[in-house]
Amino acid sequence: MPSADMRQDAVVIGGGFYGAVIAIYLAKERGFKRVVLMEREPALLARASYNNQARVHNGYHYPRSFTTAFRSRVNLPRFVRDWPDAVTQDFTKLYAIARRNSKVTAKQFERFCREIGAEIQPAEPAQQALFTDQLIESAFLVKEYAFDATKLASWATRELKESGVQVRLKTRVTDISNDPDGMLSVVAQNDNEHREQIRCGYVFNCTYSGLNQFKGDFSGTQTDLKQEITEIALMQAPSELEGMGITVMDGPFFSMMPFPARGLHTLSHVRYTPHMSWNDQRGIDPYHKLDQYECATRVDRMVRDVGRYIPSVLGAKYVDSLFEVKTILVKNESDDGRPILFEKHPELPGCYSILGGKIDNIYDVLEKLNAESL
Ligand SMILES: Cc1cc2nc3c(=O)[nH]c(=O)nc-3n(C[C@H](O)[C@H](O)[C@H](O)COP(=O)(O)OP(=O)(O)OC[C@H]3O[C@@H](n4cnc5c(N)ncnc54)[C@H](O)[C@@H]3O)c2cc1C
Known part of the structure; x- marks a missing residue:
């Protein structure tokens, strides 16, 4: 059984560029007091946010779109x-x-x-x-x-700390479910196979390739x-x-x-x-x-x-x-x-799945979040 239940305002899953920026945004711009960021790797921005072509797009690349x-x-x-x-x-x-x-x-x-x-x-x-x-x-x-993704990672580490976001590395979220009291429940597992359950008002699924790999009530993205x-x-x-x-x-x-x-x-x-x-x-x-x-x-x-x-x-x-x-x-x-992909999950009120597609699309995501009455 998962151990100790803790209540959070929001759990952000995925410590890539998107998860980091969104966690900082929730704390700094939306006044969320208790935000946890969970990342399965031992470091932030270690996956797609690092392993890419590092191009800040200026449009040239997309003559067909x-x-x-x-x-x-x-x-x-x-x-x-x-x-x-x-x-x-x-x-x-x-x-x-x-x-x-x-x-x-x-x-x-x-x-x-x-x-x-x-x-x-x-x-x-x-x-x-x-x-x-x-x-x-x-x-x-x-x-x-x-x-330079390493500079973005240093920025994220600094800002997350300053914003009071709790960062849990080497922690993989396995389940997202509805809780009987109307909240969301997230189950996470760390490196030592220790499982914990967190209850929260919101879940932001920013896991890029891992977007659909959750058990519980999560039924996947529509896209x-x-x-x-x-x-x-x-x-x-x-x-x-x-x-x-x-x-x-x-x-x-x-x-x-x-x-x-x-x-x-x-x-x-x-x-x-x-x-x-x-x-x-x-x-x-x-x-x-x-x-x-x-x-x-x-x-x-x-x-x-x-x-x-x-x-x-x-x-x-x-x-x-x-x-x-x-x-x-x-x-x-x-x-x-x-x-961008920006989806709410009717089966899990308060849960959002977000995929940026390219690094500068963060502004399109933040625009969408600004329109949400969280
Ligand atoms: C080959 C390639 C080339 C690219 N070139 C460019 C480019 O030149 N310019 C550009 O702007 N964009 C480019 N992109 C796209 C860009 O990399 C992504 O849009 C961006 O990095 C996505 O950021 P992210 O935070 O969503 O994903 P990620 O950085 O992958 O972050 C997602 C995080 O979620 C974590 N995670 C996943 N599942 C779980 C779980 N269950 N529990 C906890 N943590 C979890 C992962 O470990 C990961 O760290 C490229 C992508 C690739 C792959």
Whole structure:
């Protein structure tokens, strides 16, 4: 049986960027006195919030989803204002359009950037010369930034402490249920298999890949999710590409971006970064699935293909890979859009499930929360 019952105003499940910001928001902006944040890992922001491409989106990435592109344009300046120390701006960012198999032409891409109000200009000749002319139609100089997840984690640790939020690491929530007295009940288990039950007014499920893995009265999200095991390679960039981020769109699709948390570059590729995928369902624990996966790197194939478009990439040195489960909404598979998921659970009044999709979407989530009379 779970031990001691404690009453809290809110339990936030998941200590990634979203769970941390939401717990701080509840304490600081909404006056919640007793907030507990529960995270299964030994540290905050250790999963998707760290294992990603670190791009602060500015819209360029989404020529097939105007809304996502537009929201990125609105949210980027806010993100830079709120987390200036965690944002790296001092690199040259190029977007290039492939001649063959691209879902956009250079002209369409330029027009799209102007429509969303994103800065764009032709790359300088020395920058154009980085690309294989037969394969790349045009390259553009744009404005896009990268974030340092370790700095976001330090910020979160500091702010959570200051806000009086109790943080429990190495603690996994297993059940969310209704309590007979009208409250919610959360069962959590720590590293020593110690189980505890907490009663609370609200539950914020911010578990990203783990969103649907709860027992009790929780019946899952209404929105269908897709899980993908992804690999991002960490590379030492060759001298020609230091201080530079490059993305090629939008069919043959790959990126080499600064990864400030390690002082390296990420390399990702539309064909080789996703290793496997499945439709999310309760009982298939994505974290467990990743633990069981062999995680054999595909970096050689990434470098070989990217090297056809940008020959200097062949001189990059492989350091490491970040394997993670990426969670997307099934409905956005084809347009690559990244709207938020924000669901209330009629079967569990007071329980919210939240998935951000990308880091700057936090503002869309906070807007939704502001509209709630908690
Ligand atoms: C390969 C990849 C590339 C990406 N690239 C970018 C990018 O360039 N730019 C961008 O903006 N976004 C990118 N994203 C998306 C971005 O990483 C996510 O939107 C963001 O990190 C989600 O934050 P989160 O807090 O919801 O998730 P997470 O950081 O994963 O946090 C969820 C937390 O919940 C914990 N948890 C899960 N289940 C339980 C449980 N039962 N009990 C307790 N704790 C639990 C997990 O351990 C985890 O720490 C990328 C994602 C991936 C995977």
